[in-house]
Amino acid sequence: MKKLIAKQCGVVAESQVVDQNDKSKGFGNKRKKSERKPRSLAEAAARERSWVWEHFSKEDHPIIEKVDGNDVCVGHTRRAQCKYCTTHLTCNSSSNGTSALKKHLEQVCKGYPGRTEIDKGQTHLATDGKDATVVHLTQENCITDATEMIVMDELPFSFIERPDFRRFCSVAIPKFLVPSRKVIVKTFLRMYQSKKEELRKELSSHCVCLTTDTWTSVQNINYMVLTAHFIDSSCKMHKRVLNFCVISNHQGTTIGKIL
Numbered sequence: 001m002k003k004l005i006a007k008q009c010g011v012v013a014e015s016q017v018v019d020q021n022d023k024s025k026g027f028g029n030k031r032k033k034s035e036r037k038p039r040s041l042a043e044a045a046a047r048e049r050s051w052v053w054e055h056f057s058k059e060d061h062p063i064i065e066k067v068d069g070n071d072v073c074v075g076h077t078r079r080a081q082c083k084y085c086t087t088h089l090t091c092n093s094s095s096n097g098t099s100a101l102k103k104h105l106e107q108v109c110k111g112y113p114g115r116t117e118i119d120k121g122q123t124h125l126a127t128d129g130k131d132a133t134v135v136h137l138t139q140e141n142c143i144t145d146a147t148e149m150i151v152m153d154e155l156p157f158s159f160i161e162r163p164d165f166r167r168f169c170s171v172a173i174p175k176f177l178v179p180s181r182k183v184i185v186k187t188f189l190r191m192y193q194s195k196k197e198e199l200r201k202e203l204s205s206h207c208v209c210l211t212t213d214t215w216t217s218v219q220n221i222n223y224m225v226l227t228a229h230f231i232d233s234s235c236k237m238h239k240r241v242l243n244f245c246v247i248s249n250h251q252g253t254t255i256g257k258i259l
């Protein structure tokens, strides 16, 4: 394999530097628990009218405690009983919302009649202004696409949990259950491994030319990028970024060690 290492030192590319401050933002406008307003009765009633209550009934469940070795009923707690299975969930309207009930119907309950519709997904005609393609809308596809958006636009993982984004999704794609940032991170790591494997296979069948380039950011941090170029059977040139890392200095020996 023919290797050509082109070194360009001292080039400052400020635009390439990722703004760390921007990444650390996220939940700046999250309201503290202590600042939350107490819910009025009207608000509580409105919450109870959520569509999930068509699939749950409220039942009093006894609280059993052991007194002198005997089981004694010391009170009752209100729980939401699923109409399709034996599951019952906490439903205290002041401390628990309906998200757990919704999650049970859409992700867990085997008896929920709307389940087949969720599993099957929905087919849409999507257009980017020029071409129209058929898109199969499923929960999995939506998570993959959301992860790709976060990666391509260099957004923080917490973006998925921003209230305004969630509100937008609830209007635009009501069937998409917006996941937590943990799900996005897991999907991202899976995606990284599969793309890495894809790249390894692609590069193994070509002669590649490796190029490095180094920058110094405004914060005086040295960065290096390693790029592979190759020409395919139809004489078309391709470029793939293999690594982007921080280096101690721009010297040839330091770059050589990292390679």
Ligand SMILES: [Zn+2]
Pocket: 082, 083, 084, 085, 086, 087, 104, 109, 110, 111, 112
């Ligand atoms: Zn159920």
